[in-house]
Amino acid sequence: MPTDGRRVPATSSDPVSDRASGSVAVPRRWRRLAAITGTLWADNNEGSVLTTLAPVIIDALALPPSALGVLTSVSKAIGILFGPLWTWLAHRTGRKGVLIVSTAFVAAGSAVTGLAQNFVQLLLLWSLVAVFAAASLPVVTEITADLFDARARGRASGYTFGALAVVAAVLGPLLGQLSRFEGGWRIGFYASGALGLAAVLFVAVGFQDPGVGASEPALRRRTAEQREADAKLTPAKLRSLAAIPTFVLMLGQRLISGHLLVTTYGVLFLVKTYGFSTATASVVVLPLGIGYLVGTIAGGLVTDGLHARMPGKGRVIVLQAAQFGFAATALVGMQVDWHSIGVFAAFWAVMGLMQGINPGVNRPIVMAVVPPELRGAAFALMLSVFEALAFIAFNLGAGLLIDAVGLKNVMLWIPGILMLVNGVYCGALYRTYPRDMARLDAMLGEREAGKAP
Secondary structure, eight states: OOSSSSOOOOOTTSOEEETTTTEEEOTTHHHHHHHHHGGGGGGOOTTOHHHHTHHHHHHHTTOOTHHHHHHHHHHHHHHHHHHHHHHHHHHHHOHHHHHHHHHHHHHHHHHHHTTOOSHHHHHHHHHHHHHHHTTHHHHHHHHHHHHSOTTTHHHHHHHHHHHHHHHHHHHHHHHHHGGGSTTHHHHHHHHHHHHHHHHHHHHHHHOOOOOTTTTOGGGTTSOHHHHHHHHOOOHHHHHHHTTOHHHHHHHHHHHTOTTHHHHHHHHHHHHHHHOOOHHHHGGGHHHHHHHHHHHHHHHHHHHHHHHHHOTTTHHHHHHHHHHHHHHHHHHHHHSSOOSOHHHHHHHHHHHHHHHHHTHHHHHHHHHHHSOGGGHHHHHIIIIIIIHHHHHHHHHHHHHHHHHHHOHHHHHIIIIIIHHHHHHHHHTTHHHHHHHHHHHHHHHHHHHHTTSOO
């Protein structure tokens, strides 16, 4: 079995077709997915060292609250450049190798970040980590599409981010307790580096790349050379992404995803707005993570179930409901002083649930309308560029607006009102998604029959 994403030779471990269902079963697909999930840790903001321990880091280095927005925004800006670059490199040199190298540097960089003595050092080291962290999200998302067929992609994407949520839910409150010790935030960065090294070992030992398009029934008859040609990215292929209306709409949907702000500013919000200590406020990371886990699992199951019954709109229904549900919870849960961390934790759990639904539905929507050879580029654009642009705009903007309007008002407009707008926006997919999905199915059918390149 090859370790890159370019060739899929005919061996006993190649994907086998289930002729009764028309699906393709990739051997050991769940084990392979589990082996690469840990590489996403550094690019996952839920329960991260920086966001969980932001109040004590700000105090220790004498920084203004807006520094958190600058740090997170700069790292995402770096990802905009390097996310697509890593995707291109993965297709040129092999996806497994890229994941191993990038994750190893992330682990080392995270540990060294714990040595920062001032804001400039912290910014430079955190930015260096971001260069390598940008590789995992688009590459792992593309591999997920190659491991699983359309019937299981919702569950696969959901379980991936659910697993990350479990780790974040457990580690978040533990990281919060480090705030009780002098320099405890540094220990958090050291621990993050150790987790990164464990992720490298999992990829090296437990992952075999299935090859581009391995799960597609329509591609099972194509030779290794044909699949290699499919996987080559050309300017014409990249331009063709702009001709897929559903994909363009999904890019816009990421730009107005205001829920991204909660994971960055959630703990700081409770500390500054309602007077909780960092150790107490960090408690909400656990229910947020548990809710996220439930959302990924339940969302993936519901998404796959509705897609089976209503292929043209099932996924869109779930996506739209998640945006409206998050907005309503954020408006009620964050704009009222409930005087109890337990009550806030309950609202955080519901927000986590609604946010957790997204990976299990937005990724499969894109997978269903974008040809296999373009999925890596598509996810690099959607997750590394457009989601990063939204992250930068919201986090940097929030940091700049805190002094002017207050963090409470920022949370009113971005996670609350803007997410209502997001839900309305998703309604446009009811028109484009069925047509684009049918178009891709027809194209893959023609490839299988040898009528199309």
